[in-house]
Amino acid sequence: MADKIKVALNGYGTIGKRVADAVMRQDDMTLVGIAKTKPDYEAYVAAKKGYAIYAVDPAKAESKFKAAGLSIAGSNEEMIKKADIIVDCAPEGIGEENKKLYEKLNKPAIFQGGEEHEVAGTSFNAAANYDQAIGKQFVRVVSCNTTGLCRLLYALDKAYGIKKVRATMMRRGGDPNDIKRGPINAIVPDPIHLPSHHGPDVNTVLPHIKIDTVAVKLPTTLMHMHYVNMNLNKTPSREDVIATLKQYPRIWLIPPWLNIKSTADVIEFGRELGRPRNDMMENVIWEESVSVDKEGELNLFQAIHQESDVIPENIDCIRAMTGIEKDGAKSMEKTNKTLGLGSFNPWKLSL
Amino acid sequence: MADKIKVALNGYGTIGKRVADAVMRQDDMTLVGIAKTKPDYEAYVAAKKGYAIYAVDPAKAESKFKAAGLSIAGSNEEMIKKADIIVDCAPEGIGEENKKLYEKLNKPAIFQGGEEHEVAGTSFNAAANYDQAIGKQFVRVVSCNTTGLCRLLYALDKAYGIKKVRATMMRRGGDPNDIKRGPINAIVPDPIHLPSHHGPDVNTVLPHIKIDTVAVKLPTTLMHMHYVNMNLNKTPSREDVIATLKQYPRIWLIPPWLNIKSTADVIEFGRELGRPRNDMMENVIWEESVSVDKEGELNLFQAIHQESDVIPENIDCIRAMTGIEKDGAKSMEKTNKTLGLGSFNPWKLSL
CATH class of the missing domain: 3.40.50.720 (NAD(P)-binding Rossmann-like Domain)
Structure with missing residues (x-):
């Protein structure tokens, strides 16, 4: 070597x-x-x-x-x-x-x-x-949010071809030990002028993806949450999508029986597992949220650990x-x- | 064996x-x-x-x-x-x-x-x-708060004799993964009728200690914070008190240079140290807060990890x-x- x-x-x-x-x-x-x-x-x-x-x-x-x-x-x-x-x-x-x-x-x-x-x-x-x-x-x-988006979009684009993505980034206000940031009691559209910079940032890595993004800052420190909607070239079933995403070790799908109800439970799971600093470096997708609507649009929730992904x-x-x-x-x-x-x-x- | x-x-x-x-x-x-x-x-x-x-x-x-x-x-x-x-x-x-x-x-x-x-x-x-x-x-x-109080009061009573304690418990609203408890945006005097049950609870272990306690619930999940004031039979210097408390492995005094500014930093220190679940099982006392006033009253801040102490x-x-x-x-x-x-x-x- x-x-x-x-x-x-x-x-x-x-x-x-x-x-x-x-x-x-x-x-x-x-x-x-x-x-x-x-x-x-x-x-x-x-x-x-x-x-x-x-x-x-x-x-x-x-x-x-x-x-x-x-x-x-x-x-x-x-x-x-x-x-x-x-x-x-x-x-x-x-x-x-x-x-x-x-x-x-x-x-x-x-x-x-x-x-x-x-x-x-x-x-x-x-x-x-x-x-x-x-x-x-x-x-x-790229940043934590963009990394989370790129992992997901790369996987789905490769499997089905992406026509258009719309993503809502519900962002943590600050890191757990950052006592000087906020908000502590508001929902902050940030930026207010749309779309947010996250779409263009995804394009620095995946230039061909059409994507609109918005972001709000929230009074929480644990993780970001993304709601992602997209149109695909092929229309897979939700089971197809789940099987596709399960091929990627940096994407984790939460089965319902684990009873993980929030970002707080994701972090608590990290603590239970004895992960260093309770870090959850993978995209954490709720399997139950993965859905394909009548027009073939794919929707899902994913949590992104801003400190470690x-x-x-x-x-x-x-x-x-x-x-x-x-x-x-x-x-x-x-x-x-x-x-x-x-x-x-x-x-x-x-x- | x-x-x-x-x-x-x-x-x-x-x-x-x-x-x-x-x-x-x-x-x-x-x-x-x-x-x-x-x-x-x-x-x-x-x-x-x-x-x-x-x-x-x-x-x-x-x-x-x-x-x-x-x-x-x-x-x-x-x-x-x-x-x-x-x-x-x-x-x-x-x-x-x-x-x-x-x-x-x-x-x-x-x-x-x-x-x-x-x-x-x-x-x-x-x-x-x-x-x-x-x-x-x-x-x-006894409970997390009472355990934290008993450790501290036992040590100081043994060393100096306690005349009277007044303690303010600033309590976390819920545990980190407990999404159903609050408050999320208020300070709740609980109970409103004074004193709170914590004093009598201390007396189930240390019956001879005179103690008044009050408690408020706050929008945080990480730790409780106690402000403790007391009159002692002997009047030690703050250096005496610090030396006394350092004899107890379940009491930890934070030196100023560690730059631990909040309960969030205490927990972050637990994460850095690789402690299981970031648990801080000791009473965490800010050395800088330990003070003895002109009338000989002792004052200090201690943080108590409700999940693990x-x-x-x-x-x-x-x-x-x-x-x-x-x-x-x-x-x-x-x-x-x-x-x-x-x-x-x-x-x-x-x-």
Whole structure:
């Protein structure tokens, strides 16, 4: 086997900390380290896991970390120099700033969905366009909502051909530990001007799909919920659709007897299963909701875990960009296995 | 070593499923099984963990379980007959009904805080009154809020003597997956008539403590928050108090640098640490909040994880009632070790 790919995490929030853990589970990657500005509980656990912590300004940060009993391995730039590829998980818009550094040091980097498509030039979803990321210097893994849509639309377009999609994104207001975001008591049409940016964002990965999207923000932190309606070229039965979707390990269909009534039960199921951080990285589709109406329109509900669904896509994106695996199906299979995706399909689960 | 104590779980909700997992971690106990009425995701995971599932009416339930690919080991009553002790985790008020069955079969049973003190006659907190449970047939582990108060008050009363306590319980509205409870947009004084029942409930364990309590229900699911004020016989410095509380593994003091700003961060820390179900079984006290005013009154904030803080107390209660360990300190030490309590004190954590 070739040398392991050395991955650096620039940014260690909701996505960054999960990508770091996911990298640690791959036998073809190693983690150079993570970037933090100050000690906190996330830095503390990272240090206890043995992750090297780098800082933008180590001279300034060192005393704070030292007081907390933690140590700094060096500067952000030193971390980047040591890496074969950087996964940029900085807050929205900062990735574009960081790009200058990656260009200066001539390092490939993955950006997250908070950045514009143009920052990277290539947007990525593993099932839909793995090949397009091969050998690229900059690639953007699309956002949690767009990832959820791409997985579903790719599968259905391949099987039946999609004429037109209409999707309603019922979005969580903030992440579970984000106490500064809202709403806490309103339904916010966001954006009000229609359609929302999600449709065009899907088109950065699947350009030929006709899609209208709207989004509202809601007072919940657990997951997004999508209501998806579409016209297809062929009209399948609902059983056909269910059988098609069950072929994809990153899509999970909830059977009614599990009695999962809400996004809260989905997360509770993750807790029961002992999943790390209760993460549900798969699209979670209610089997009962899958329906085909008299005009042949397909309708369904899917829940999307905003904190974690892009994690396997980031791992696959590393393999594609570095070229260590040129076969997308093989990369996805490896990622699914190492991260346990699809393993909680009731008919497959092993604990 | 004597034979292992055979424990049956009658009820498998928020508390029951955690007690079952905790029993599995003890080398002096075995799990006979759990009781469920129908298959759902909790039953599914229980079955995958290898827990035997019993049903009140197996003939009626069997077809439902069979359709879900799960099997039933027998009736509730058969389960109880096989057990040395039953942990009753049935919904509030049902425990009192179940008591008739335990009496008929002459089996000892532990009730939860949702039952009245009189159902058991003895109420329990491991640190405060372990000895009183030794050899009893029926004991009640007090509720999550009362457990949190008892741990704190026992420690401070022992060190300084308590004159009077005033405690404000800011309660979560419902558990994370409980979509039928509220409030979702109000602050509910509950009860309105003061004081609340929590003070008298503390007195079922610590009868000599003078205490006034009030409670409000809030739109959150994660944890309860207590503001506790008290007059002490001796006036310690805040540093004294912190040093005293740090001696108890079931009490955790958050240092400021961890940057834990809310109950959401406490739970997020549990997720980061990889704790099962992100459970924080310890009283979580903000070190910064511990203060002694000019009149010598002590004030502090503590967060209480309603889903899990009573779990170690249930394990200790099994040991006390069955007499397999007559030394409370030894039982607590064993329970703390097997469940990892106190292990995330920043100065002690090993991952």
